[in-house]
Amino acid sequence: MTRATRLLHRDNPDQIPLNGNIKVTRQDWLNAALEVLIEAGEKQVKVLLLSERLGVSRSSFYWYFKSRSDLTNALLQTWFDTNPRQMIAQAAMPAGSICEAICNIHKCVVDPALFDIPLDFAVRDWARRDPSVQAQLSATDRDVTAALAAMFERFDYDPAEAVIRARVLYYMQLGYNAAELNEPWETRLANVSNYLLTFTGRAPLPKVVEDFGIYVRAIVEETEL
Amino acid sequence: MTRATRLLHRDNPDQIPLNGNIKVTRQDWLNAALEVLIEAGEKQVKVLLLSERLGVSRSSFYWYFKSRSDLTNALLQTWFDTNPRQMIAQAAMPAGSICEAICNIHKCVVDPALFDIPLDFAVRDWARRDPSVQAQLSATDRDVTAALAAMFERFDYDPAEAVIRARVLYYMQLGYNAAELNEPWETRLANVSNYLLTFTGRAPLPKVVEDFGIYVRAIVEETEL
DNA sequence: TTGATTCTAGACAGAACTGTCCAGAGGTCA
DNA sequence: TGACCTCTGGACAGTTCTGTCTAGAATCAA
Known part of the structure; x- marks a missing residue:
């Protein structure tokens, strides 16, 4: 639950292993975005930056989220909950x-x-x-x-x-x-x-x-x- | 002194009139930057945005300030003082x-x-x-x-x-x-x-x-x- | 094996931004 | 009038970013 210890799904032994060509999950994107939100603020939550942090291209972001604002809405909901x-x-x-x-x-x-x-x-x-x-x-x-x-x-x-x-x-x-x-x-x-x-x-x-x-x-x- | 009442030099009857082709002063740039800093944060203090707010091109910014970081240093000093x-x-x-x-x-x-x-x-x-x-x-x-x-x-x-x-x-x-x-x-x-x-x-x-x-x-x- | 589905990389086009550079505008002084 | 100086607009080149699109990879079921 703590920020410092949040692993990518693929690195977390407690999670169901990813199948196929999946490299990151929606939650991985969301976690990375939470980190950037905290470190640098909402404006710095950029898809390109997140993709670099996750070591993937930007493409799967647009598979999981409709747009950047879809992501920021999810971030706010996370806080609210x-x-x-x-x-x-x-x-x-x-x-x-x-x-x-x-x-x-x-x-x-x-x-x-x-x-x-x-x-x-x-x-x-x-x-x-x-x-x-x-x-x-x-x-x-x-x-x-x-x-x-x-x-x-x-x-x-x-x-x-x-x-x-x-x-x-x-x-x-x-x-x-x-x-x-x-x-x-x-x-x-x-x-x-x-x-x-x-x-x-x-x-x-x-x-x-x-x-x-x-x-x-x-x-x-x-x-x- | 208050933010809401800060006029551009050229619009302020209490200031010495600007001569020649001067449209904005260094203080005008700094004031605009202070406003953006407050409204949107340091990262949004952008030269292009400021120039739009001031109704001038970006050029005189670089006449008055060496770079964007020169400006942000001045902003911090303003607060500190x-x-x-x-x-x-x-x-x-x-x-x-x-x-x-x-x-x-x-x-x-x-x-x-x-x-x-x-x-x-x-x-x-x-x-x-x-x-x-x-x-x-x-x-x-x-x-x-x-x-x-x-x-x-x-x-x-x-x-x-x-x-x-x-x-x-x-x-x-x-x-x-x-x-x-x-x-x-x-x-x-x-x-x-x-x-x-x-x-x-x-x-x-x-x-x-x-x-x-x-x-x-x-x-x-x-x-x- | 084929077709469908879920993810992925990366190219493309367009927008926004920075710093540099130069011609031009306006003013002062000799 | 010409020289000089202070500001200014805007072009240029380069960087960073977004969203769209397409081919390809992996998996599963028939």
Whole structure:
């Protein structure tokens, strides 16, 4: 599920072997396009560039996709089916306290299988250039912040305050991701208490912080394999 | 100073009239490039496109700039000379309370003359594709968050907490800008108290909120002329 | 073996873009 | 008026990209 480990179908032992003269699948094209979208933006998703990345000529692209815009529509759908839904699901997860609930959200940041940060940023960047993408993104931002506000309300925050805290939590995360600080995880974990204090206005329980640290270390270890 | 009101030299009554066969100035080219950078990203800053926007052929571009990369370097310098410096200056402004200090930062959001939000985002987007731009941006992010942390410390926040609150304040703002909610100002003003509560962990003084509202309404009125 | 179907390489035509070059336009000064 | 300088349009050559088209490769069923 992570970007770095996505193999071409033909190189992936877990996939049914390709038959005949098939060199790349539709999914291979889509994966290559996702990579370029993230690395270089929507405008750089070029058929010629993708074909070079895949080591094939351009022809099979036009077999699988009607046109470049067919591909970009598929890219947007891929994003839509993953990131926002995951964050909403995490917000709805049971939690013993607001701090624990926020740690569930933070799990989106830690675990690339839950939330693809670079893809999120790439789509946000794309939305700035394309009103129809922007419209879809705005709608999902509203859904996500509503889910986060509902999460705060579950822990007795006043509705108006819940909305604002939801926004601070969400948009701070977007901004932090955008800045690409690339801080080591141990550094970030050392700051979790103060982050939770700021986001909640309440002193966090040490146990919650500790459990989150354990989770993070497990995911980080697993992701680096 | 605002993007929307930037005229070509030849259309601006406040500028010295152009003599001879000069149709556009170097600044005109640079302004056009800034607009495209913001609207469509660095890769779309194309000489042909700019020439069309300016209603001239491409030739004078190469009179004023050695190459396209000469132009993009100038674009980056324009950003560097404006946005980060303004925010640092605002953070250093005298304030009677932390809430008042944060309102000084928020003035960057309100007043396009202080801080060009779309340009900031465009540069951030560009940085994701260009390591040298990213390096410069990362350095300025560190400077800005350090200035904001110092601001929090002026009001007796523990240094570790000051750093985190500075980040939450700054990155939330980045994320909020990235999301392009385009909320009416009256809506935003209604939320200021709760934002200040979240950012500071302290109940804001009504007078501070009121003064900020007055400032905002004045700027908004002035900007819409 | 033949025919149908699914993929593939690569040629073709056209569009968009860059940088170079040169003739021409406009202005100033002696 | 001529010389010089600053800008300008536009032609030229080369590069990169898109979509279309066709022949060929591989597989399967009759």
